Amino acid sequence: MTRRRRIYEGKAKVLFEGPEPGTLVQYFKDDASAFNNKKKGVITGKGVLNNRISEYLMSRLGEIGVPTHFVRRLNMREQLVREVEIIPISLVVRNVAAGSLSRRFGIPEGTPLPRSIIEYYYKSDDLGDPMVSEEHITAFGWAAPQDLDDMVALSLRINDYLSGLFLGTGLKLVDFKLEFGRLWENEEMRIVLADEISPDNCRLWDIKTNEKLDKDRFREDLGKVEEAYQEVARRLGILPEGGPNDLMAPKTMQ
Ligand code: TMP
Numbered sequence: 303m304t305r306r307r308r309i310y311e312g313k314a315k316v317l318f319e320g321p322e323p324g325t326l327v328q329y330f331k332d333d334a335s336a337f338n339n340k341k342k343g344v345i346t347g348k349g350v351l352n353n354r355i356s357e358y359l360m361s362r363l364g365e366i367g368v369p370t371h372f373v374r375r376l377n378m379r380e381q382l383v384r385e386v387e388i389i390p391i392s393l394v395v396r397n398v399a400a401g402s403l404s405r406r407f408g409i410p411e412g413t414p415l416p417r418s419i420i421e422y423y424y425k426s427d428d429l430g431d432p433m434v435s436e437e438h439i440t441a442f443g444w445a446a447p448q449d450l451d452d453m454v455a456l457s458l459r460i461n462d463y464l465s466g467l468f469l470g471t472g473l474k475l476v477d478f479k480l481e482f483g484r485l486w487e488n489e490e491m492r493i494v495l496a497d498e499i500s501p502d503n504c505r506l507w508d509i510k511t512n513e514k515l516d517k518d519r520f521r522e523d524l525g526k527v528e529e530a531y532q533e534v535a536r537r538l539g540i541l542p543e544g545g546p547n548d549l550m551a552p553k554t555m556q
Contacts, residue, residue: 313339314352314502326385327376330356334502336521338430345520349379351531352500354540357381359464359499366463368456369494371483378542386483386496389445390425391434393453395461396477400505401518403477412512418461420454425481452493453482460495468506471537473515476505501534 307319309326313335318327330349335342353375360372373382396419399409403419422439423431439445445453457480465475481497497503501516508515514522515530535541 314349315498320382320385324385325373326383328381328383328498330379330381330498334517334520334527336517339427341521343520345527345531347528348502348531350542351535352498352502353379353381354542355500355531355535355538356498358538358540359467360495362467363460363463363495363499366459368460368463369485369492371485371494371496383496384485384494386485386494388425388481388483388496389449389453389493391439391444391450391453391482392423392425392431393457393480393482394421394423394477395419395457395480396421397461397465398474398476398505398507400476412507418458420457449482449484449493453480456480456482456493456495464499469509472509473534473537474507474509474512476507478504501531506534 306327308316309319310317314331314333316329316331318329320326330353332344332346332348333342334345334348357372357375360370364370364372371383371386373384375381396403396415399407399413399415400411403409403421404411404413422434422436424434424438424444425431436450439450440447460480461475461478464478468475478499480495480499480503482493483496485492485494504516505514505518506516507513514524515533517527519525519527519530532541
């Protein structure tokens with residue numbers, strides 16, 4: 303097998319050079335990390351499920367006109383994406399208090415927020431992804447005011463659409479993290495959604511029971527982590543054909 307050039311290795315994914323210029327292959331690992339890499343583990347089958355879940359959600363978003371880096375799924379663990387220049391700011395959209403917002407302001411988890419709140423974090427492992435303001439982002443040149451406006455407008459559309467989509471499957475979209483990149487076409491630059499959307503970077507709670515069906519099960523040692531990812535895929539109607547057994551399929555590449 304020919305070895306492809308590894309462009310970047312993150313905590314949960316690897317990016318390889320794609321088959322054509324301007325493309326990358328995004329490989330989904332089973333590795334999980336939390337608390338800025340202080341907690342590490344493996345969630346068996348997570349990569350296969352996140353590849354499917356992200357494919358599904360990015361495709362649906364594409365259909366309503368949200369530009370994304372996603373091109374197509376290649377196999378169990380890989381998808382073809384457009385190569386973009388990643389903007390070093392993560393956007394977190396919150397609908398319900400949880401996680402760091404609950405800790406920071408002493409608001410009990412599960413409290414509905416008066417309106418959706420967007421937060422910005424500067425992507426830096428060394429600094430532990432500090433929260434930043436619009437002022438920091440534009441003053442330090444991480445993104446231009448227009449880029450930021452586009453990212454916020456897209457994030458709000460994504461939130462509205464995904465909240466409804468998940469509600470239809472009996473899940474509450476509590477909060478989620480998005481990443482964006484710049485894509486140049488014919489001298490023109492567009493901001494597009496990048497990275498992934500999966501239970502790794504969303505909080506999803508069962509509407510009736512408030513059971514957590516996302517990476518908080520790993521972060522908080524709640525057990526049944528694999529089952530939670532499978533349940534999200536099942537509710538979206540996209541469990542791999544062979545069911546959970548398929549998730550153990552051999553890794554397709556090195
Ligand atoms: P937080 O409450 O820990 O700040 O997380 C908010 C949302 O962002 C939650 O859905 C998890 C997601 N997230 C990531 O995807 N990556 C991260 O590094 C962090 C801190 C949060």
